[in-house]
Amino acid sequence: MEKIKIVVVEPAGALNIGSIARVMKNMGLTQLVLVNPRCNPVGEEARQMAVHAQDILDNIVVVDSLPIALQECQRAITTTARPRALFTDLESPRKALPWLIEPNVNSALIFGPEDRGLSNQELNYGQRFVGIPANPVYSSLNLAQAVGICAYELYQAFLSQNIDKSPAYANLQENPTNNNNSVSSQDAPVEAVEAYYDNLESLLLDIGYLYPHTAATRMAKVRRLYNRSYLKLEEVSMLRGMLRQIRWAMNRNRP
Structure with missing residues (x-):
């Protein structure tokens, strides 16, 4: 899990960044990378929402472009609510995200800004594309909520490969399953x-x-x-x- 970057392009809300840090901490994720944030990502509002995830905020990496954010990554998945913008089908988080969990592989899960999502050009940096299935009557998700859903699915995939046998979690976990999305660790950066x-x-x-x-x-x-x-x-x-x-x-x- 520590090799997975959560990358957010041009986030505008400090409260969202704090909420993202908190759910990342909940689900065992540690790397938060922001591309040209339009707010103070470590200010009082962000820290108020992060609660006990201050260490995630303290270690935020801020970069100028998405290619820089993806340096040293071999796998990248982009998220979108606009399937018509792509020339391929969207996958659900449960199906696609386990592909990011692989020993000795650096990977990234990319989210767009609150007001527009990822542009077509930004989507091109993903090798796979995820959409969160939601009620079509109102399918628009808050940025932090979207990260939270994906972080949860990542952690469940991680648990399925690394069963925690402690009594507190024994009844919450499914039996281990083979990850059919696994490929060689020599994926191209x-x-x-x-x-x-x-x-x-x-x-x-x-x-x-x-x-x-x-x-x-x-x-x-x-x-x-x-x-x-x-x-x-x-x-x-x-x-x-x-x-x-x-x-x-x-x-x-x-x-």
Whole structure:
């Protein structure tokens, strides 16, 4: 659990940040990363809501961009309430989130700001996409509530793999189950995959397969295709090598 980052993009409410810290502490999560927060994340309001999770607030990491927040992560899941913004189906937290729990793998669960959620560009940084099923009459969730639901599902998945045999918890836990979402710990870091996408987009623009005005939409579809493969580090290295060789061949044959 300590290898999972909770990443929140541009949070605006200090009360929400305090509430997030508290539920993270409840569920065994320790890493809170904020991208360009629009409030004081360690002020009195946040501390009032955090209660006994002051240590989570004291260790908050604030960064300028989502790619920086995802450095050293091999797996990332983004959350959204807008399924039509994607070219793939949303998964429930219970189905997708156990994938983040893997020994020796750094991972991230990403949430958007209170007023808009994650943009299409920000969603692209996820390899899988989670939506919380809620009453369609009123499905909008508060940011801290959404984090709380996902944190709970993460902890239940963790318990299913690491049963606590103490009497206080024995009746609250299900029997261990195999995690069919598990893959090799050699998953490619997010920054390596992003570097490949940058190189690929540049090449596809040069050869005329992509056009500047539609490149973002086309590349989003390409990302979805690759994300289904859960690329390994050696596979990304191979793909980047292919792009370098294509560049070399193109330059050699130019007048």
